[in-house]
Structures are given as C-alpha cells and as structure tokens.
Amino acid sequence: MIEIQVNGLVKSFEVGQNVLDGLTFQIDQGERVGLLGKNGAGKTTLFKILTGELECDEGQVTIGQGRRLGLISQIPVYPADYTVENVLRSAFSRLHKLAEEMEALTARMAAGESDSALLRRYGVLSEKFEVFGGYDTDVAVNKIAGGLSISQEMRSQLFDSLSGGEKTRVNLGRLILEDTDILLLDEPTNHLDLHATEWLEDYIRSFRGTVVAISHDRYFLDRTVTRIIEVLDGKAEFYSGNYSFYAVEKERRFQERMKQYQKEQAKIEQLEKAAEQLRLWAFQGMDKTYRRAISMEKRIERMRTTSKPTKARKMDARFSTAEFHGDEVLSLRSLSKSYGDKHLFDGINLKVEGGERIALIGDNGTGKSTLIKMIVGELYPDDGRIRQGPQVRLAYLPQIIRFDHPDWNLVENMMAAKKGLSAQSARNRLAAYDFRGEDVFKPVSVLSGGEQSRLRLCMLMDDEINFLILDEPTNHLDIASREWIEEAVEAYDGTLLFVSHDRYFINRFATRIWELADGTITDYTCGFAQYRQLKAQEAVERAEPSKAVKERTERPQRGNKAQQAARRQLTICERDIAKIEARITELDAAMEAAACDYEKLHELLQEKERVQRELDELYERWESLSEEAEG
Known part of the structure; x- marks a missing residue:
C-alpha cells in the first residue's frame, strides 16, 4: 500500500532558482526511509509541503487515505498555562472525545433511558476506547517520558518555560503517544542525549507505521532506515539500504x-x-x-548526453597547532557547582595531559556545557580550582554561537576578528570554508546554525592553538561538513576536549571518556567502543546479582554472638576509615591551595598529622576486628 506519492514537485523561493525541481518518489506502508541532502537542498521544505504548511508551485502530493501524519520539527503553540504533562496528554484528544460521549450516554442510561440503540452505541464506544488504549494512558505516558528523559519535575513545568531542545523532546513524546501512522522526523537527534537517542532508535524499530527521517546522524541512520532518498539538485536519487550502503x-x-x-x-x-x-x-x-x-x-x-560527474568541493582548511612543552594541560581540583537547589556536581578531581582526546558525555541537564564554560572562564565554580598549564593556548567552539557584530557581513566579521587582514585575504579564507560569491556579503545573523559553526571554525583555525574545546561541534552540520571537521580534527595533534552526542564522532576520536552522572564524573581511560562494553557489563551485573551475594542471602552466616558483634563493629570501623581518608584528601587540597601562606600551611600540616594518627589506630582496630569476625 502506498503511503506517500510525490509527482513532479517544484518549489522555488526566488525567481529562476528551484529548490525542488521535478521531485518524484513513492514510499510504501511500513518503510523506514532516510532523507539525505546537503543543507539547503529542500528536505525541510519537502516535509512542510507533505504536512500542508507550504504549497508547492507545481506537482502533486498524495497521502494514503485516512493516514495520520506527524512531524516533530513543528512545535505547536499551546495555551500559556499548559504544563508538559498537559502537552503530553493532549495526544489523547481522540480518547477524551470518546470518554465524554461515553459519560453522556452513561448519564442518559442512569436517568432511565433503555433504548437498544443507546446500548449498542455505548458498546461500540467502549470497544474503541479499549482498543485505542484508553485504560492504559498513564502507563503509556510514563513509558514515553522515561524513555525521552522527561522527568517528573519537568512534567510539572510550564511548556513555554522549556528550552528549544526540551520542547522538541516533549513534542516527540506527544507525537509518539498520538500513535500516528506516518512519522516525519526532522533532525530528531540534534537535541537528544545518548540515552534518549538509543531509546528512539529502539522505538522506531518496533514502530508499526511508516518513518521518514531527515538526519545527519550516521549511526542513527544505520540503525533505523532501510532505504535512502537523496535530494540532489531538486530531484531524487534512490538507494536500497542504510547509510553505510548509501x-x-x-x-x-x-x-x-x-x-x-x-x-x-x-x-x-x-x-x-x-x-x-x-x-x-x-x-x-x-x-x-x-x-x-x-x-x-x-x-x-x-x-554528448553524459555531463561530467562532479563531487562537492571539499574544504581543506586545518587547525594551526602551537607546540606544547610540559605534561599538564588542565587540572580540576574539588570542583563544585550548583544553581539554587539544583546540584550539578561536587568534588571533581581530574587532570588532562598533553595530546589526550577526551569526550565529555552524559544526559542533558547534567552540567556538561556548564563544566566547559567554567574551564574556558565564562563561569566560575562554587568551590574548587581550575588550573591550566603555563603554555596552553586554548580555542573554544561553543554550542550556541554568538558574534560581536551580528549585523555585519562575513568579510567584515573576519576583518574585525583578525586585525590587519585585508578584504581580499578575508574573502580568500572564507572561500576555503565554502563561503563564496555574494554569500560573503550576507549579515551573519541570517546564516543557518551550520553556517555559523563553519564561520566560527574559520576564525578559530587561523590561531595557533594546542588545546581545543568543542561543545556539540557537529550539531546543525550536514554530513559533508561533519566529514570536513572530522578530517580537520584528525589532522590536529594537540589536546582535545569535546562534548558530543554524535556516536560516530565520539568513536572516531575519543581515547578517554568522562561520564558526567549523579553529580560526579567517572573517568574511563579507554575509547568509546570499550566504554560501551564496560557499561553493558555493568548493566548485566546490576541485573544479575553475583553468586556470592545470592549465597549470603540464601544461607545466612552462622557464628557465635562474639563473631556477630565483631562483624557489626567492623562495618562501623570501615565507615570511619572512609571518612578519615576523605578528610585527608581535603587537607591535601587545602595545603596545595595554601602553598604560599606559611602560617596556614603549618596549621594544616599539624591537623593532617593528627588525622593520620587516628587513621593508623583505626587500621589496627580493623585488623583486630577482622580476626574476631572470622573466628
């Protein structure tokens, strides 16, 4: 059965320049299709035509009769007092109408009406209500909210108070709850963390309807689609496989x-x-x-029928690397940060050495971008110290890019960023980053997110650096631009710290993983593939308690009262040892901070010696109690 039929679609926004130029394709029921094309190829325009938001200039679009279609890039406007919970439950409007009619019929029957037609109608409505999941709406909402990391706290917030990424997540959840027949996804992973992205992939694989996804996430495409339609020069090219096949x-x-x-x-x-x-x-x-x-x-x-095939011109710019002499690039000591009652992290102690490539990962809202901003000096920690090596030359690409002069054109911004740069030299550098012709005279405020990232990188790459920090560098970039930045990072031989949810990017570059969760950072000194294996093993161990724990549960330890008392005292002793060791760590950090204050340093040293004596006594007691507990 045909779900979507597009014939000879033409759409232009400027006279003589067709974005879509005779686009023709067909999508059958149940297909998973990836829609590819460079930024500006007309993919989002096509989606807007499919949903009726835009009218085409020529051609015909046919959607299967009675098929329900949903697009996640559209974020509807809700009443000002709507919470996230209200938005999610608006997906059940069809069920609400059934419930209202059932309540009206119930009231009429309670009033004494006994018409057989009334009873039949109530039976039909009741059956529909059950088939559409009317009795399981709470379960469905909780399942979708959990999968997309929509917490109970967020569910009580006003929808209008959310960020753009959070609104996208909630809208995705609402569309899934609506149980649409055709799901149109426009860059669905741009605002999702790894956990939510993998949950969405699992959902799409089990989804019974049709899926059409615009995405530049190569892992996502490989795991979800079985066919590729590429929009090229306004027309369609077809590939019967996933992204790797394409x-x-x-x-x-x-x-x-x-x-x-x-x-x-x-x-x-x-x-x-x-x-x-x-x-x-x-x-x-x-x-x-x-x-x-x-x-x-x-x-x-x-x-003369065959025109010469061409490839998109590759950008060949590279980062200019400054030499780094030394070992320590960055150190974080006892770092803490909170926003009001929201506690992000506490007691972070980490060190970065020259040449390392570190991926900072974690769910949305855990504080990854906050930590990056503290490292580059845009924010300050509540407690602790951040220290950079003396020869570090840092460059930073933020997630949200801002320019000092958004109304100036590209050439003017380049000349302002690089003192002494001529207009022709600025144009030559911009051309290396695929900004050519009249495009260089556009105000930077009208550039897309991907174009702004490319322009900022153009400015960064002329500086000699040895410590590069990237916050979501591949967001809003098409696949060609992602491959370009990957080649540039590959050629860069300095130290790299980056935040990303792009699993292809992480897997290619990370030699060390910092996982930010539950207010702390777990340091994995391995690549992404090995990290995933370790996390899978941890999940198995949590799901299946070890044999030793089972044996202790099934066969309680026996012993005389003295042994049992010793075991209880041993537990208390171990707790005291942990507290004393933590205090010694705090004193070490305080002594380092007071290295230039002799009186303070002497005071701290005396306290450490006293605490160390307490620790030695506890170790002796622990050994004695261990022998008693073992009998």
Missing part, C-alpha cells in the same frame, strides 16, 4: 559515471579528429567528404 554505493555510481563520461569523451575526440580531416579533404576539392563531415558532426552532438 556511502559505498554513491561512490560506486560516481566512478561508473566517470568511466562512462571518459569513454564517451575519448570516442568524441576520435570522431572530431576524423571530421576535421574530412573537412580538410573537402577544402582540397573532395566534395563528397564535406557531407560526410557534416553527418559525423551531427553524430558527435547526439553523443
């Missing part, structure tokens, strides 16, 4: 077209030489050869 097949088709073009050009060149010779003979008096030359030239024109 990447290989697209290169194969390019090489095949190039061979065909070269073969055709060689034949044309051969015929052109022959036609030229025939014309020369005709000039020398051989009249018959003239007609043959004309005939051959017509044949040559008919052969």
Whole structure:
C-alpha cells in the first residue's frame, strides 16, 4: 500500500532558482526511509509541503487515505498555562472525545433511558476506547517520558518555560503517544542525549507505521532506515539500504559515471579528429567528404548526453597547532557547582595531559556545557580550582554561537576578528570554508546554525592553538561538513576536549571518556567502543546479582554472638576509615591551595598529622576486628 506519492514537485523561493525541481518518489506502508541532502537542498521544505504548511508551485502530493501524519520539527503553540504533562496528554484528544460521549450516554442510561440503540452505541464506544488504549494512558505516558528523559519535575513545568531542545523532546513524546501512522522526523537527534537517542532508535524499530527521517546522524541512520532518498539538485536519487550502503554505493555510481563520461569523451575526440580531416579533404576539392563531415558532426552532438560527474568541493582548511612543552594541560581540583537547589556536581578531581582526546558525555541537564564554560572562564565554580598549564593556548567552539557584530557581513566579521587582514585575504579564507560569491556579503545573523559553526571554525583555525574545546561541534552540520571537521580534527595533534552526542564522532576520536552522572564524573581511560562494553557489563551485573551475594542471602552466616558483634563493629570501623581518608584528601587540597601562606600551611600540616594518627589506630582496630569476625 502506498503511503506517500510525490509527482513532479517544484518549489522555488526566488525567481529562476528551484529548490525542488521535478521531485518524484513513492514510499510504501511500513518503510523506514532516510532523507539525505546537503543543507539547503529542500528536505525541510519537502516535509512542510507533505504536512500542508507550504504549497508547492507545481506537482502533486498524495497521502494514503485516512493516514495520520506527524512531524516533530513543528512545535505547536499551546495555551500559556499548559504544563508538559498537559502537552503530553493532549495526544489523547481522540480518547477524551470518546470518554465524554461515553459519560453522556452513561448519564442518559442512569436517568432511565433503555433504548437498544443507546446500548449498542455505548458498546461500540467502549470497544474503541479499549482498543485505542484508553485504560492504559498513564502507563503509556510514563513509558514515553522515561524513555525521552522527561522527568517528573519537568512534567510539572510550564511548556513555554522549556528550552528549544526540551520542547522538541516533549513534542516527540506527544507525537509518539498520538500513535500516528506516518512519522516525519526532522533532525530528531540534534537535541537528544545518548540515552534518549538509543531509546528512539529502539522505538522506531518496533514502530508499526511508516518513518521518514531527515538526519545527519550516521549511526542513527544505520540503525533505523532501510532505504535512502537523496535530494540532489531538486530531484531524487534512490538507494536500497542504510547509510553505510548509501556511502559505498554513491561512490560506486560516481566512478561508473566517470568511466562512462571518459569513454564517451575519448570516442568524441576520435570522431572530431576524423571530421576535421574530412573537412580538410573537402577544402582540397573532395566534395563528397564535406557531407560526410557534416553527418559525423551531427553524430558527435547526439553523443554528448553524459555531463561530467562532479563531487562537492571539499574544504581543506586545518587547525594551526602551537607546540606544547610540559605534561599538564588542565587540572580540576574539588570542583563544585550548583544553581539554587539544583546540584550539578561536587568534588571533581581530574587532570588532562598533553595530546589526550577526551569526550565529555552524559544526559542533558547534567552540567556538561556548564563544566566547559567554567574551564574556558565564562563561569566560575562554587568551590574548587581550575588550573591550566603555563603554555596552553586554548580555542573554544561553543554550542550556541554568538558574534560581536551580528549585523555585519562575513568579510567584515573576519576583518574585525583578525586585525590587519585585508578584504581580499578575508574573502580568500572564507572561500576555503565554502563561503563564496555574494554569500560573503550576507549579515551573519541570517546564516543557518551550520553556517555559523563553519564561520566560527574559520576564525578559530587561523590561531595557533594546542588545546581545543568543542561543545556539540557537529550539531546543525550536514554530513559533508561533519566529514570536513572530522578530517580537520584528525589532522590536529594537540589536546582535545569535546562534548558530543554524535556516536560516530565520539568513536572516531575519543581515547578517554568522562561520564558526567549523579553529580560526579567517572573517568574511563579507554575509547568509546570499550566504554560501551564496560557499561553493558555493568548493566548485566546490576541485573544479575553475583553468586556470592545470592549465597549470603540464601544461607545466612552462622557464628557465635562474639563473631556477630565483631562483624557489626567492623562495618562501623570501615565507615570511619572512609571518612578519615576523605578528610585527608581535603587537607591535601587545602595545603596545595595554601602553598604560599606559611602560617596556614603549618596549621594544616599539624591537623593532617593528627588525622593520620587516628587513621593508623583505626587500621589496627580493623585488623583486630577482622580476626574476631572470622573466628
């Protein structure tokens, strides 16, 4: 059964420049389709035409009869007093209408009406209410909210108070709860953390309807779609596989077209030489050869059917790396940060050495961007110290990019950022980042998010740096731009710290993982693949208690009263040891902070010696209690 039929679609926003130029394709029921194309190719425009938000200039769009269609890039306007819970439950408007009619019928029957038609209608409505999940709405809302990391606290907030990313998540949850037949996803992973992205992938795989997804997340496409439609020059090209298949097949088709073009050009060149010779003979008096030359030239024109295949021009700019002499690039000591009652993290102690490539990951709202801003000096910690190495030269690409002069054009902003740079040199540098022609005279305020990221990188890459910090560097970038920044990062040999939810980017570059969760950072000195294996193993261990724990549960320890008392005292002793060790760590940090204050340092040293004596006594007691507990 055909779900979406598009024939000869044409749409333009400027005279003579068609964004969509005869686009034609068909999507059948139950298909999972990835819609690809560079930024500006017309993918979002196509979605808006499918949903009726935009009208096409020419062509026809047909949606399967009675099919319910939902688009997650649209965030409807709700009443000002609507909470997140209200928005989620607005997905059940169809059920609410059924419930209201059932209540009205119940009231009429209670009043004494006994018409058989009334009873039949109530039976039909009751059956529909059950089929549509009317009795399980609470379970459904809790399941979707849990999967998309919509906490109970967020569910009580006003929808208008949420960030753009949070609104996208809630709207996605509402659409899923609506149980639409056709799900249109426009960059769904841009505002989702790893946990929510993987949950969405699992949901799509089990979804019974049709899915069409615009995405530049290669892992997401590989795990969710089975067919690719690429929008190229306003038309559609088709690939029967996921993203990995598309990447290989697209290169194969390019090489095949190039061979065909070269073969055709060689034949044309051969015929052109022959036609030229025939014309020369005709000039020398051989009249018959003239007609043959004309005939051959017509044949040559008919052969010119294959245009030379082209690839998108690659950006070849690279980061300029400054030399770094030393070991320590960055150290974090006893770092803490809170916002009112919201406690982000506490007691963070970490060190970064030269040449490391660290991925900072964690769920949305855990404080990743806050920590990055503290490192670059935009925010200050509540407690603790951040220290950079003396020869560190840092560059930072924020998640939300702002320019000092948003109304200036690209050339003017480049010249303001680089003192002494001429207008022509600025244009040459911008051209290396794919800003050409009249585009360089646009105000930066009208650039897309991806274009603004590219412009900021253009400014960063001219500075000599040895510590690069990136906050969601691939957000809003199309696949070609992502591959470019990946090549630039690959060539960069300094220290790298980045926040990202792009699993392809993390897997390619991270040699160390910082996982921010539950107010602390767990340091994994391994790549992303090994980190995932460790997390999977931890999940198995949590789900299946160890054999030793089971044995202790099933066979309680036996012993005399003295042994049992010793075991209780041993537990208390271990708790006291942990407290004393934590106090010694705090004193060490305080002594380092007071290195230039002799009186304070002497006072701290005396306290540490006293605490150390207490710890030694506790160790002796622990050994004695251990022997008693073992009998």
